Amino acid sequence: MPEEIKAGCARPTGGPVGEDPQTAPPAGEGPRKEAKVMVKVGGKAPDFTAPAYLKGKFVQAKLSDYLGKWVVLCFYPGDFTFV
Amino acid sequence: MSVDSVFVHKMWNDHELSKMVTGGVPFAMLSDGGGRVGSVYGVYDPDAGVEMRGRFLIDPDGVIQGYEVLTPPVGRNVGETFRQIQAFQLIRDSKGTEATPSGWKPGKITLKPGPDLVGKVWEVWKTSMAFD
Structure with a gap:
């Protein structure tokens, strides 16, 4: 499902998809404003795209490509952290 | 997903990780540089520049059915995540006619909420069932 992307020196990017531009986090420099939190149980999971490493390939993944399946979305502090 | x-x-x-899991991680390792996605999900800490241990269960309609967020030093319990998915799948299959009581896991009784069950849960569900 996710599309393969070429590895270049420019870091691939992703981000929220299809949200109200007024609530979008500012792109670019300047002090970062608290982004509006839009998640609650029973509410729609905000769609996003994100570059990913998947079984030997670099791909661009999109949450809404997984509609029809159960998804476990996990965040963690960083690679090589311990637990 | 992390900011890496x-x-x-x-x-x-x-x-x-490939030394812990044969064949390596079988699912997408997502990159969220700048924490833009994590900010929307409420798990990005801009002061630390990293994301908390947030785990979201998203159903086939794209609806969040549950989430859990921990600070970095405490790891998750994957067994509990699987149990919750199994419970949400059962509820979905029953079209909401059943409910899974505290301590439920596959094979244990479910409840069928309705007028007949009001005030009668004690007859069919015991507190010991929350712990076994």
């Missing part, structure tokens, strides 16, 4: 680049994800998978 896909290049670092590859290194972590190839040099460490």
